[in-house]
Amino acid sequence: MSFDAIVVGARVAGSPTAMLLARAGHRVLLLDRATFPSDVISTHLIHVPGMAYLRRWGLHDAVASAGAPPHERFTMDFGPFAISAPPPAVDGAAHPYCVRRTVLDSILLDAARSAGVTVREGVTVTELVVEDGRVVGVRGDGFEEYARIVIGADGLRSTVAAAVGATRYTETPALTACYYAYYRGVEPREGAEIYQLGDRAVVLFPTNDDETCVFVACPIAQFHEFRTDVEANYAEALSRVPPVATRIAAATRSGRMHATADVPNFFRQSAGPGWALVGDAGYHKDPVMAAGITDAFVCASLLADAVHSGLSAGGDLDAAVAAYVEERDRRFLPALQLTCQLASMEPPTPEMAALFATIAASPAESTRFFGVLQGSTPIPEYFAPDNLGRIMSGAQG
Ligand SMILES: Cc1cc2nc3c(=O)[nH]c(=O)nc-3n(C[C@H](O)[C@H](O)[C@H](O)COP(=O)(O)OP(=O)(O)OC[C@H]3O[C@@H](n4cnc5c(N)ncnc54)[C@H](O)[C@@H]3O)c2cc1C
Structure with a gap:
């Protein structure tokens, strides 16, 4: 084997996985069909826990x-009331940031390269090399490489997942359609602004180059109607928040509208003999x-730990990677369920509306909510009856 691990996909999942494995002493090949700096369809908020990971990896300051700019606070505006507060600090990281992917992904890729990862850009993996039912390498146009594990960090339409026939579970089809554009010179607030107004969400993320990413979502059922006149429907969504519409009108659009309705919700089988998946894959x-x-x-951190222990003397690589998937699903199942609930854009129940209004009235409770x-x-833990009772009674946490 030329490498211990081959990672396909060099963005926010692949580069940190490769970097951590190289830092642990493994020989790693990282491949991406893109050449960097490279953009991707995505806004780019990094929450405080994400900044805490970057701090642990020595990349926070970069x-x-x-x-x-740092986001000093989040504001979630429901019309009748708004929850607005700084999000809680985590392990020495205090602020979220919204760094353009052209910038963030390059920082992560450079960190992988500095850790000793062999990086090849502009290279497309087309198939896996399989021997006796075990993945042992990758193939592409004019190349073939071997490793003890192949990691697919290659996103939603993962080639690695398709090649091993990985199936989806806990799946909910796309619930929203998303549109965003960048504006220069939007009068700033203190951080991310999220407006949840009926069947539209409007989000403002201040980002690089004095630009603000202005995002609009509508329910997937309205996707076809929305796309008949995207600009008019986008403007109509902004007009539902008149102070935002005024600030945008005074700013300058830079570049085109970005759009996607390809946002399904699922876990995918992510471990098998000689392979694993990480990130969106x-x-x-x-x-x-x-x-x-x-x-x-x-x-990336969970998988790198698992692969490191599996590759170490006496380790069982397949068992370690299977345990990573179990831990991933345990941690993220509640988030996947909450995501689907929020993305359904159903109006909050009277109980939820009362809860949000109570939270909005207390700065300390608002910060806890953003946790x-x-x-x-x-x-x-947060939605446990005892904690909801505490919030509604106004008791301190
Ligand atoms: C509209 C929208 C807004 C979003 N906003 C946010 C946000 O504000 N904050 C946030 O945290 N997340 C956001 N996300 C989610 C975030 O973009 C993804 O979770 C993240 O990009 C996943 O990263 P990844 O590294 O797993 O995969 P990707 O970013 O998809 O990267 C996969 C890489 O694999 C490479 N690749 C694929 N196939 C091959 C192949 N066969 N050979 C070689 N290379 C290959 C691709 O070139 C690509 O570089 C948003 C998503 C969308 C759609």
Whole structure:
């Protein structure tokens, strides 16, 4: 074997996985069909726990100083009331950042390269090499490479997943359609603004180069109607928040509209003999919680630990990787369920509306609530009857 691990896909899941394995002393090949810097269809909020992972990896300051402002607070506006507060700090990381993927993904790829990973850009993997039922390598146009494990970090339409026939489970088809564009010179607030207004979500993320990413989502049932006149429907969504519409009108659009309705929600079988999946390839969901990057960091860390122990003397690689998938699903099932609930854009029940209004009235409670959205407070713990009772009674946590 020329390599211990081959990682296919060099973005927020693949580069950290490769970097961590190389730092642990393994020989790693990282392949991507893109050449970097490269963009991808995605807004780019990194939640505080994601920044905490970057801090652990020694990359926090590189990302924090990459030209996007720190988000001092989140604001979630439901019309009649708004929850607005700083999100809670995690392990020395205090702020979320919204760094353009052209910038973030290059920082991660450079970190992998600096850790000793062999990187090849502009290279497409077309098939896996399988011997005696075990994946032992990858093939592409004019190349073939071998390793003890092949890791698919190759996104929603994963070639690795297709080649091994990995099936989806806990699946809910796409619930929203997403549109976003960048505007220069939008009068700033203190961070991300999320407006949940009936059947539209409007989100503002300040990002690099004095630009703001302005995102609009509608229910998937309205996708065809929306796309008949995207610009008019996008503007109509913004007009539902008049102060936002005024700020956008005074700014300058830079570049085209980005759109996707390809946002299904699922786990995918992510481990088998000689292979594993990480990031969107193994766990995909609607962007409503803006969690894909942070979750990719969590899963990269879990998978790298598992592969390292499996590759170590006396280790059982397949068992270690299977345990990674179990842990991933245990951690993220509640988030997948909450994502689908939020992405359904159903109006909140009277109980939920009362809960949100109570939270909105308390700065401390608002910060705790954002702990759930950013993934640092376990969802079952937060929505446990005792905790909901405490919130509604106004008691301190
Ligand atoms: C509209 C939208 C908004 C979003 N907003 C946010 C947000 O604000 N915050 C957040 O955290 N998440 C957000 N997400 C989710 C986030 O974009 C994804 O979770 C994240 O990009 C997944 O990263 P990944 O590394 O797993 O895969 P990807 O980013 O999809 O990268 C996969 C890589 O694999 C490469 N590849 C694929 N096939 C091959 C092959 N055969 N050979 C070689 N290379 C290959 C591709 O070139 C690509 O570079 C959003 C998603 C969408 C759709």
